[in-house]
Amino acid sequence: xxxxxxxxxxxxxxxxxxxxxxxxxxxxxxxxxxxxxxxxxxxxxxxxxxxxxxxxxxxxxxxxxxxxxxxxxxxxxxxxxxxxxxxxxxxxxxxxxxxx
Amino acid sequence: xxxxxxxxxxxxxxxxxxxxxxxxxxxxxxxxxxxxxxxxxxxxxxxxxxxxxxxxxxxxxxxxxxxxxxxxxxxxxxxxxxxxxxxxxxxxxxxxxxxxxxxxxxxxxxxxxxxxxxxxxxxxxxxxxxxxxxxxxxxxxxxxxxxxxxxxxxxxxxxxxxxxxxxxxxx
Numbered sequence: 001x002x003x004x005x006x007x008x009x010x011x012x013x014x015x016x017x018x019x020x021x022x023x024x025x026x027x028x029x030x031x032x033x034x035x036x037x038x039x040x041x042x043x044x045x046x047x048x049x050x051x052x053x054x055x056x057x058x059x060x061x062x063x064x065x066x067x068x069x070x071x072x073x074x075x076x077x078x079x080x081x082x083x084x085x086x087x088x089x090x091x092x093x094x095x096x097x098x099x100x
Numbered sequence: 101x102x103x104x105x106x107x108x109x110x111x112x113x114x115x116x117x118x119x120x121x122x123x124x125x126x127x128x129x130x131x132x133x134x135x136x137x138x139x140x141x142x143x144x145x146x147x148x149x150x151x152x153x154x155x156x157x158x159x160x161x162x163x164x165x166x167x168x169x170x171x172x173x174x175x176x177x178x179x180x181x182x183x184x185x186x187x188x189x190x191x192x193x194x195x196x197x198x199x200x201x202x203x204x205x206x207x208x209x210x211x212x213x214x215x216x217x218x219x220x221x222x223x224x225x226x227x228x229x230x231x232x233x234x235x236x237x238x239x240x241x242x243x244x245x246x247x248x249x250x251x252x253x254x255x256x257x258x259x260x261x262x263x264x265x266x267x268x269x270x271x
Contacts, residue, residue, distance in 0.1 A: 001102075002102060002103060002106050002146070003212065004212045004217075005208070005209075005211070005212045006106065006110075007143075008208045008211065008212070009205060009208070010110050010113070010114070012201060012204035012205050012208060013114055013201065014113065014114065014117055014136075015200075015204065016197050016198070016200050016201035016204065017114070017117045017118060017120075017121060017197070018117075019196070019197050019200055020121055020193060020194060020196075020197035021120065021121040023192075023193030023196055023197060024121055024185070024190055024193040024194070024197075025121065025185075026185055027126060027177075029126055029129075029168065029171065029172060029177065030120070030121070030126060030129055032168070033120055033129055033130065033133050033168065034120070034121065036133065036160070036164065037117055037120065037133070037136065040136070040137065040140055040160075043140075043156075044140055044143060044144075047143075047144055047147055047149050047152060048147060050149070050225065051147040051148060051149065051225075051226075052215075052217050052218070053215070053217070053218050054218035054219070054225060055218070055225070056225045056226075056230055056231055056234045057234065057238070057239075059149055059152055059225070059226060059231055060231065060234055060235050060238075060239050062152055063152075063155070063235065064239075064242060064246055066155065066156070066159050066160075067246045067249065067250060068246075068249065069159075069164070070159060070163065070164060070250070070253075071249055071250055071252075071253035072253075073164050073167060073168075074167065074253050074254070074257045075253050075256050075257055075260070077167060077168070077171045078256070078257040078260035078261040079260055080171065080175075081171060081174065081175070081260075081261055082260055082261065084175050090175065090177065
């Protein structure tokens with residue numbers, strides 16, 4: 001049986017790598033992938049606690065996170081395709097005209 | 101043995117997650133992200149959540165990553181000519197992520213002492229039977245709301261991705 005704190009640390013590292021990717025890159029597709037990475041870090045710690053507490057509710061929450069992630073990716077990529085059609089780029093710095 | 105497997109899978113997951121961030125080509129990023137998802141699915145198997153591992157593989161590696169690859173192919177982004185942030189911004193991003201990691205590890209330190217591990221029951225909680233029972237009794241309303249969310253997302257995607265003539269704002 002692996003101690004629960006190992007999973008907590010692994011999830012913290014994966015989540016931080018996701019945050020690093022969001023801050024580090026300018027390509028919107030990479031930023032989406034890093035958001036997926038953060039969601040997966042949370043999923044991992046939820047399954048770890050579900051196993052630790054012997055409670056199935058944590059695993060059911062992971063299902064809902066997966067459903068929300070799928071919807072988010074579909075809508076986000078559609079928005080990305082639409083902005084690419086208009087600006088011919090996926091650079092997020094071009095999207096600063098959204099604030100006008 | 102299990103601990104060695106855990107170390108190996110964690111190493112693979114963290115290394116390929118770093119490669120997602122630092123590889124120049126978006127296609128390589130997607131492939132490294134698939135490796136990360138495989139490692140996480142193996143972690144689920146290690147935690148006796150086999151059904152969740154299979155669902156994770158199907159949904160993430162099978163559906164979401166294919167969607168990413170399709171969009172990269174559609175937008176023709178498989179080149180290394182992406183503009184990068186200035187090095188001072190990259191340095192600041194690395195410092196911020198490192199500080200966040202320190203805060204997370206510091207706040208999670210000792211959290212395992214606050215809760216007690218429950219002894220494992222006779223039934224496997226990660227089995228399809230048990231998960232289905234919980235999903236369709238305690239979580240029936242969220243399940244239906246999730247179906248509405250997916251329907252709304254589908255309609256929204258079709259509306260957004262449809263070629264729109266009047267919305268052109270070329271400068």
